[in-house]
Amino acid sequence: MIKTIIEEGKNVLEKDPATRSLFEAIFFSPGLRAIIAHKIAHSLYEKEHFTMARWVSYRSRKKTGIEIHPGAKIGKRVFIDHGMGVVIGETAVVGDDVTIYHGVTLGGVGTQKGVKRHPTIGNNVMIGAGAKVLGPINVGDNSKIGANSVVLEDVPENSTAVGAPARIIKKHGQNFIYAI
Numbered sequence: 001m002i003k004t005i006i007e008e009g010k011n012v013l014e015k016d017p018a019t020r021s022l023f024e025a026i027f028f029s030p031g032l033r034a035i036i037a038h039k040i041a042h043s044l045y046e047k048e049h050f051t052m053a054r055w056v057s058y059r060s061r062k063k064t065g066i067e068i069h070p071g072a073k074i075g076k077r078v079f080i081d082h083g084m085g086v087v088i089g090e091t092a093v094v095g096d097d098v099t100i101y102h103g104v105t106l107g108g109v110g111t112q113k114g115v116k117r118h119p120t121i122g123n124n125v126m127i128g129a130g131a132k133v134l135g136p137i138n139v140g141d142n143s144k145i146g147a148n149s150v151v152l153e154d155v156p157e158n159s160t161a162v163g164a165p166a167r168i169i170k171k172h173g174q175n176f177i178y179a180i
Contacts, residue, residue, distance in 0.1 A: 004039065008032055011077040015099065031080030031100075034066035038074055045070035072106075075123070082129075092118035095141070101129040109135040122157060 005026060012025035012032050019025045025032060037060035044053035053070035061067045065084040068074065072088045075096035080086055082102035088094065092106040104127050108117030116136040121127070125139055128147035133139060140157025150164040160170040 001039075005032075005036060008035060008077065011079055015079045016081060030064040030066060031083045034060050034064045034068060034080060034083060034086075035074065035078060037064075038068040038070070038072070041068075041070035042072070042074070072118070089118035091116045091136070093120040095121055095123035095125065097124045099126045101127065101131075101147070103130040104128075105132045105134070107132065107134045119151075 006022070009022050009026040009032060012029045013019050013022055016025070016029070019029065037056055041053045041056040041060070044056065057068060057070045066080060066086045068088040069090040071090040072092045072094070074088070074094045075098065077097050078094055079099045081099065085103040086100055087105045087107060089106055089108045091108065094106070098121055106119050106121065110117055119133045119135065119137050119139060121133070121139045122141035122143065124142045125144070127133065127145045128149065130148040131145045131151065132149070133145060133151040135152060137151065137154050139145065139151070139155045140159065142158045143155050144160045145151055145155070145166070146160065146162030148164065149162050149166040151161055151166040155161045155166070155168065156171060158171060159168050161168055
């Protein structure tokens with residue numbers, strides 16, 4: 001766990017220009033605190049200690065303002081910048097090297113139990129402040145979601161999606177616009 005905390009702290013130090021030291025990243029980054037708490041809660045959740053997992057998640061939310069359901073799967077080096085108001089739902093999957101800004105929701109649609117209700121985010125994705133990514137959709141690797149966008153359908157890899165509802169404005173280095 002110490003090795004993971006140091007790796008995640010170095011990631012914060014690299015991605016946050018306001019963070020001046022590894023010590024500061026580890027002890028004062030709410031995003032990192034939420035990620036570490038989530039790793040503990042997720043481990044408990046996988047062992048079917050659901051109440052204890054929810055308790056760890058709840059305590060983390062109170063301290064950081066970031067709500068990550070213990071069932072969510074979070075990759076390595078996920079950077080949550082500022083973090084206040086971030087919500088990640090139970091069946092969400094977040095890949096490696098993802099950047100999430102404040103006010104982002106990776107939310108579900110529907111209330112059915114036992115089905116995938118939340119998005120799957122690929123590797124190296126950036127999700128802008130206030131964006132809402134809703135439903136069992138996929139956001140491909142190396143994509144960007146603009147601030148305050150509402151994404152309701154799949155986003156191909158290497159794309160940029162903006163607007164409400166979101167539309168693709170860039171793919172594979174070529175500019176074009178089409179509705180999602």
